[in-house]
Structure formats: structure tokens, C-alpha cells
Amino acid sequence: MKITDVRVIVTCPGRNYVAVKILTDEPGLYGVGDATLNGRELAVAAALQEHLAPLLIGRDPDQIEDIWQMLFRGTYWRGGPVLMTALAGIDIALWDIKGKRAGLPVYSLLGGKTRDGAWAYTHCGGHTNEELEDSVRAAMAKGFQHIRVQCPVPGATSTYGMGGAAEAASASWLGKGSGDGGPMPHVEGNWEPASYLRVVPKMFAYLRDKLGDELNLLHDVHERLNPVQAARLAKELEPYHLFFLEDALRPEHKESFRLVRNASTTPLAMGELFHTKYECLPLFTEQLIDFIRCDIGHIGGITEAKKIAILAEPYQIQTAWHGPGDISPATHCANVHVDVSIPNFGVQEMVYFPEIVHEVFPGAPECRDGKLWPSEAPGLGCDINEEAAKKYPYQRNYLPVCRRADGSVHDW
Structure with a gap:
């Protein structure tokens, strides 16, 4: 062949x-x-x-x-x-x-199933704590036991994650037209770490009071804090027993996780912006994180993901592969085939793709009862409709840019 x-x-x-x-x-x-x-x-x-x-x-x-x-x-x-x-x-x-x-099915070639389905988490946000609570309850009604929660930052013109599942699945929050033939980045302005650090613990205090302690709650910092700020947040969130705190630091400074780890027992997840197993190693060997969150679509695929999971296993680190709407259903299928075939799976991020995506990429993983289920068809289970793809030509677009209150660029 x-x-x-x-x-x-x-x-x-x-x-x-x-x-x-x-x-x-x-x-x-x-x-x-x-x-x-x-x-x-x-x-x-x-x-x-x-x-x-x-x-x-x-x-x-x-x-x-x-x-x-x-x-x-x-x-x-x-x-x-x-x-x-x-x-x-x-x-x-x-x-x-x-x-x-x-x-x-690919999971069979990776060693066979270690579980029937993969626990999944969805995204919830809201302009107020009450609105966020309603969003979480709606997700719970769909069977989700793991939910990522985000809230607005006072003073910021917009806040990453506040749109919840709809934001995670769509491109509606990306840049708008600039008059030069293509869109320019959306700017999330006036974002300040002090405001963020004040509001996030209050969000979790509210949700735990209203929803109890059994629900697995997650939160994404999105690499926006310095080490001392991240350590403070992890420490202040300890009473609310997060499932994990995601991407608290920039990917360049892995040694800074020592400070965060020493300050708190809040579980830590990292790796969305990693590209190889070598970037994961120092966090594994020092047991500085609890979940590895690489994107299978950005680390070289299933081959590298399997190796990363194997390296993580002896350090009792679980996987939580990246699963947003900006990777196609083919990677989401790859995620789930790996998830169900490894012993140290933790949780899987997921999105509900719009129908227009299913038209082009039939075969996204099925989500039910708070879990993702791999296809039993030979291969990964995802296809591409090339004729449908031709109907939707490329449109230039960018990820947003974050700026502080003084106008300086900050990590988005």
C-alpha cells in the first residue's frame, strides 16, 4: 500500500x-x-x-x-x-x-478500551453570578458532572470565557471587519489582574453556596497571571475544591509552577500551548501539575499524545486534552479514541459544533450523559465532505488581543 x-x-x-x-x-x-x-x-x-x-x-x-x-x-x-x-x-x-x-476503531489499535466513555466538561459563563448559575444548572440537566466556569472582570470591555459553551464552539467573538479586506483582532480592553483576582474567588463562593460541593468545577486563567498572582489565586480557591485550575501561568516559565504548587493544594492543569513531550517533562518529573492539557492537533497528533500520556502515568498525572471549537471534529475524535484507551485519563473538554460544521465534517463524537463516546466504525469515525467544504471559503481572522487599562498588550 x-x-x-x-x-x-x-x-x-x-x-x-x-x-x-x-x-x-x-x-x-x-x-x-x-x-x-x-x-x-x-x-x-x-x-x-x-x-x-x-x-x-x-x-x-x-x-x-x-x-x-x-x-x-x-x-x-x-x-x-x-x-x-x-x-x-x-x-x-x-x-x-x-x-x-x-x-x-482506532482505540482498539491503541490497546483497547479502559473505559466505555470519556467524562467531558462543558463551558458556562454569564454576565452575573445568577446568570452563570442558570447556565451551570442547564449543563447539569444535560448530564454534565464537570463544568468550567468563567465570569466577567469588572472594568474590562469584554472577558474571555464569559460566553460559555456558545463562545467555545463558535467564532462570533473573533475580530470584525476593518475595511482592508479582512477582519482585525478583537481587543479585550481594560483587563486588570487585580480586578480578576478579586472577582474569581467570589464567583466560586457563590456557586458552591448555591450548587453544593459535589459538582466538579473548573476554571481557566488563560495564562494571564504572574507566579505570585497565580499562587495567591490557587491558595484562595482551596476552600472551593476545584477539579482543576487551568493554565495559570505562561508556558515559557515552567519553573514558576514550583511557587504555585508550594502555595496550594488546588489541582493544576497545564499544556494547551505546549507542542512536544519535552515541554511536559519538567512538570511531570517534579509533579508540579495534576492534569496535562496538550492539544492533540498541535503536538503532532495521536502518536505524540500516546507518548505524553505514558510519560505522565507514573507521576499520577491525568490527561485533559484541549477540545475547543477551533479544532475540527477529526481532532475531537482523536481525543476520545486516546481517552478511552489510556489508564490515566482525567476529563475531556468538548463543544457542541454548529450544524454547518457537521455538514462539512460528519462524524463528531457523540456526547450523552456527561460523557463522550468514540465511534465504533473502523478508523476514527470522522469524514470530510469536500463538496460542502467548497461552499465555505477561507476568511482571514485572528484570535483576540488583550490590553491592560494603560493600553499595553497583555497575554490573551
């Missing part, structure tokens, strides 16, 4: 996605992967089309590990978000082919 073609499909069914479709010389046998990097989609598409796809023609798609090593190490200028996202698109598509050829 040989690879005969690699199609890179850029489409925008509500937001931009980059799909990789790898065809083989066996009639009807192909794989679908996801290589979406939000805000830099065309950079990944160019890397695939101009540099990586030519290396695949004529290769045996069964040799996933060898292809992975060649594409990662053979570039010499290895790693980074663009190349690792491109590699992920290829890797996910190759695993899809392997499963289809074997006539088995």
Missing part, C-alpha cells in the same frame, strides 16, 4: 479549519486529519502543501512512527506550532487509515 495523494482543504463553515486527506492506492481507502491552527491557518496549509506533502507520496501509510520521526526530525528546524500542527494533521489521517485497513 502506498500514499498517492495528500489533499489540504481549507474551509470556513463558521470558522476556519484545515483538513488533511491522505489517499492510498487501495480503492476507497483514505484518512482524514485536522491541521487547524486558529489565526494562522494558511501558514500550516502552506507548510503541508509546499514542504510535507511531497515527502509522503509513495510512502507506506502503515509506517506511522517512521513517518512521524522523519517529518519531526528531518526538518532540522523542528517543533513550533505551525510544523507540529501540520504533523498532527498527517498523523491523525494515518491513524484513520490504519483503523480502516484493519477494520477496527
Whole structure:
């Protein structure tokens, strides 16, 4: 069996996605992967089309590990978000082919099920604590036992996460038109850490008072705090028993997690902006986090995700793979196949995709009873409708930018 073609499909069914479709010389046998990097989609598409796809023609798609090593190490200028996202698109598509050829779902090739379904968490937000409570109760009514909660920051012009599940799934909060032929970044202005640090503990105090202690509550800092601020927040949130506090620090300063860990027993999650297992290692070996939150679509795919999970296991660190709306259903399928096949799974972020996305990418994981369930079809279970994809051409867009009250740029 040989690879005969690699199609890179850029489409925008509500937001931009980059799909990789790898065809083989066996009639009807192909794989679908996801290589979406939000805000830099065309950079990944160019890397695939101009540099990586030519290396695949004529290769045996069964040799996933060898292809992975060649594409990662053979570039010499290895790693980074663009190349690792491109590699992920290829890797996910190759695993899809392997499963289809074997006539088995991918989880079976990864060792088989360790659980029936993967506990999932959804997103809730609101302009007031009362509105947030209503959103959480609605999620609980759908069966969710794990819920991420976000609240507005006083004085800020807008706040990440406040839109809850709708915001996580759509691109409605991204930049609007600028008159130059394309949208410019949305600016979240007047964001101040002091205001944020005052309001978040109050949000959790309110929710625990209204909802009790059994519900698993999560919160995303989104890398906005310095080490002392993060340590203070983790300490002040201890009485509310979070399931985890997510991305409290920037990814560049892993050693700063020592300060946060020493200050509090609040469980910590990190890794959304990591790109390789090597970035995870210091946090694992010193047991500075409790959940690893890499994005399978940005770390080189299933091959690297499986290795990261294996490295985390002896340190009692669980997985919580990134699962927002800005990666396509193909990566969400990959998430769940890994989730149900590893022993140290923790929880899986999920979104409800709009119907327009399902039209282009049929086969997203099913969510019911607060869990995600993998497809039992051979492969990953996700496909791409190329004719539907053509109806939604690429539209330039960017992730938002955050600015402090003095106008300076802050981490979004």
C-alpha cells in the first residue's frame, strides 16, 4: 500500500479549519486529519502543501512512527506550532487509515478500551453570578458532572470565557471587519489582574453556596497571571475544591509552577500551548501539575499524545486534552479514541459544533450523559465532505488581543 495523494482543504463553515486527506492506492481507502491552527491557518496549509506533502507520496501509510520521526526530525528546524500542527494533521489521517485497513476503531489499535466513555466538561459563563448559575444548572440537566466556569472582570470591555459553551464552539467573538479586506483582532480592553483576582474567588463562593460541593468545577486563567498572582489565586480557591485550575501561568516559565504548587493544594492543569513531550517533562518529573492539557492537533497528533500520556502515568498525572471549537471534529475524535484507551485519563473538554460544521465534517463524537463516546466504525469515525467544504471559503481572522487599562498588550 502506498500514499498517492495528500489533499489540504481549507474551509470556513463558521470558522476556519484545515483538513488533511491522505489517499492510498487501495480503492476507497483514505484518512482524514485536522491541521487547524486558529489565526494562522494558511501558514500550516502552506507548510503541508509546499514542504510535507511531497515527502509522503509513495510512502507506506502503515509506517506511522517512521513517518512521524522523519517529518519531526528531518526538518532540522523542528517543533513550533505551525510544523507540529501540520504533523498532527498527517498523523491523525494515518491513524484513520490504519483503523480502516484493519477494520477496527482506532482505540482498539491503541490497546483497547479502559473505559466505555470519556467524562467531558462543558463551558458556562454569564454576565452575573445568577446568570452563570442558570447556565451551570442547564449543563447539569444535560448530564454534565464537570463544568468550567468563567465570569466577567469588572472594568474590562469584554472577558474571555464569559460566553460559555456558545463562545467555545463558535467564532462570533473573533475580530470584525476593518475595511482592508479582512477582519482585525478583537481587543479585550481594560483587563486588570487585580480586578480578576478579586472577582474569581467570589464567583466560586457563590456557586458552591448555591450548587453544593459535589459538582466538579473548573476554571481557566488563560495564562494571564504572574507566579505570585497565580499562587495567591490557587491558595484562595482551596476552600472551593476545584477539579482543576487551568493554565495559570505562561508556558515559557515552567519553573514558576514550583511557587504555585508550594502555595496550594488546588489541582493544576497545564499544556494547551505546549507542542512536544519535552515541554511536559519538567512538570511531570517534579509533579508540579495534576492534569496535562496538550492539544492533540498541535503536538503532532495521536502518536505524540500516546507518548505524553505514558510519560505522565507514573507521576499520577491525568490527561485533559484541549477540545475547543477551533479544532475540527477529526481532532475531537482523536481525543476520545486516546481517552478511552489510556489508564490515566482525567476529563475531556468538548463543544457542541454548529450544524454547518457537521455538514462539512460528519462524524463528531457523540456526547450523552456527561460523557463522550468514540465511534465504533473502523478508523476514527470522522469524514470530510469536500463538496460542502467548497461552499465555505477561507476568511482571514485572528484570535483576540488583550490590553491592560494603560493600553499595553497583555497575554490573551
